[in-house]
């Protein structure tokens with residue numbers, strides 16, 4: 001005769017029909033547990049819960065006795081019947097299949113710490129620093145293991161006393177709701193002893209660290225900003241992070257952040273800068289120190305007579321760019337945009353314009369044939385930033401306003417806007 005199970009939830013959790021054989025259940029669990037293991041699903045906050053449910057379901061269904069009770073009476077039949085209704089440790093069940101019982105700790109729902117936390121700090125550098133390289137000493141304050149108690153936190157030979165709340169296990173069972181009608185038992189870190197299973201009495205604590213096991217200490221670290229280091233590069237000081245007894249300390253990571261330079265712009269190993277030359281230089285050539293480089297060197301550039309420089313023309317100085325990271329003898333190129341500075345009104349007022357006109361190329365001729373209608377139109381000086389503003393209501397276009405409405409809907413009343 002075939003029993004009709006009163007509940008199938010546990011089978012559903014493992015994805016098997018109630019008629020599944022012992023072997024099917026074992027196989028299903030093995031597959032699912034691997035797939036849903038919290039370590040493989042670090043971004044799924046529900047992974048630990050799911051994993052735990054599967055382990056609980058497997059525990060019941062893999063034992064013919066409990067499975068039989070479950071099939072007949074559902075979960076109700078099992079509560080009280082199984083030594084207090086405590087599910088086994090899911091990590092242990094998992095370990096039966098995959099070994100290594102302790103690589104996952106359910107107490108915090110996160111992987112057990114094998115190493116202290118890494119500390120990442122942004123570190124501002126100038127383009128000069130990255131061009132020339134430099135070493136910097138940085139003062140830091142970090143946690144170090146207390147030397148008085150050697151990290152035990154205890155005074156003298158005092159031993160921690162067993163935590164009575166968790167019976168020195170470090171964790172306690174708490175009830176959590178899995179589904180509207182279903183409660184599960186969850187292991188959580190014992191709040192009394194902070195998961196350690198034991199605690200020191202007030203009078204047994206180390207005087208220096210007050211039982212904290214670590215103390216703050218000022219240290220000095222030297223970091224090297226190497227030539228050509230890319231922006232965003234992480235300088236890792238391995239093991240320089242806070243110390244914690246029992247695990248290796250984490251790293252301190254300095255993340256390079258390049259400050260904007262007033263004259264140079266960097267792209268990879270190339271540099272770009274703008275240089276102003278005069279009208280005479282543009283027309284007659286030049287030979288002078290055009291710029292001061294990032295290492296303070298003057299850079300002399302010559303443009304021979306007979307060559308005309310157009311406004312905005314760019315030139316390239318090969319090998320005058322940034323040093324390549326880890327290979328600083330090799331350098332990128334320096335691009336220079338030449339801006340031609342026109343003489344000012346003062347100059348033109350004092351010059352013999354008639355003589356100048358004879359020297360300069362002729363003015364443009366009138367359009368031929370001339371258009372039938374010609375309007376005499378006055379002009380004023382303009383700012384290109386205003387271009388495009390003239391045909392919009394002035395309340396609609398405000399740069400520092402992030403509103404995403406298109407100005408035609410509600411909420412666009414001008415009186416609501418910041419002025």
Ligand SMILES: [Zn+2]
Nearest residue numbers: 146149206209
């Ligand atoms: Zn101490």
Ligand SMILES: [Zn+2]
Nearest residue numbers: 163166190193
């Ligand atoms: Zn405890």
